[in-house]
Amino acid sequence: MAATSDPRLELPRVLRDLHDAMHAGNAAVARRLGMNTTDAAAIEHIAMSPTAIGPAELGERLGVTKSSATEIVDRLVAAGHLERVREESDRRRFRLVPTPFARDAVSREIDPLMQAIQATAADLSDREAATVVQFLRSLERDHRRFALRGDAQVR
Template identity: 35%
Template sequence: MAQPWSPQSTGSPQSRESPWTPQTPHDRAVLQVLQAVRAFSDAMDHMHGGMKDDMDMNASDLSALRMLIMREQRGEPVRPQDVAEHLKISTASTTKLLDRLTVAGHVERRPHPSDRRARVVVLTDVSRRTFFRHFGERLQAMRGVAERYSDRELAVVARFLAEIGEVMDAR
C-alpha cells in the first residue's frame, strides 16, 4: 500500500494547486487523475452554464432536466419527490420548479404507471429534442474519444467514474 500524502509546508506554486505532496510514483498518478477529474468537472460546469443560458433556464431547472434524461435512459419513473431529493430542495420549491418547467413546455406530470395515486414527471418531446440539440455535438465528440479505448479500458473508466460519483454523492 502506498504511503499517505504528506501536507506541503512550502510556499511553492504547487502548494496553491494542492495541499499534498505526492511521495511515490503511484501518488503522482493518483494526483494526476484527481486533477483530470477536477478539469473534467470544470468543463462540465462550463458546458452546463452555456446550455442553461441557451435554454433560458436556471441551474436547478437544467439539473432537473439532466436528471430526468438520465433516469429516462435507465427506464426509471421520476416522481416529484425524486426531483426534490436529487436537487436537495423542499417540496414547495419543487412544485414551483415543475410548474415553471411545465409552463415552458419542458415537462409533463402524468399518472404513475403502477401507482394510480402518484404522479410522475416526464420530459416532453420538444424538451428532449432541445436538450439533445444543445448537447448532441458534444456527445458525438465525447463518443469519439471513448471509441479510441478498448472495451477493457472503458470498463475500468466506467467503474472509476461510478465509484467517484458515489463518493462525491455520499450523503
C-alpha cells in the same frame, strides 16, 4: 501545471477541472435553452433518465427540498416543458414527462457532447474502457457516501 512522476497525484486536480468544465457546459446548455441552470438541469435529468422520475426523485437529483422541486416542476409545466402524468398503479403519484419540444431541445444541445464523449471512448481498448468505468463508478460511490455522511471519512 507540471506533470508529476505519479499521475495518481494529479487526479484530484484533473477531477476538479472536469467538474468545472461540466459546470460550464451545464451553464451553456441553460443559456441556449433560455432558462436558469436549475430548470435546465431538471429538464436534462427528466429527459435523459432511462426511467420515469417523479418530483421527489427530481428534488434528490438536484439537491433541493421537495417544495423547491415542486416550484421547479410548476414553472416547467407552465412554460410547456413538462407534463405531469398520473401513475396507473397509484393515482396519488405522478411522473414527469418532457414535452416533445423540451426533449428535442435537450437532445439538440446534449447530443454533440454525447457524440464527442463516445468518440473519445472509442479510442480506448476494451480493457481501458472497463478500467475507466470501474474507476468512475468507485468515485461515484465515494461521492454518495460523502454526501450521506457529511464528513471526510468516506471509505
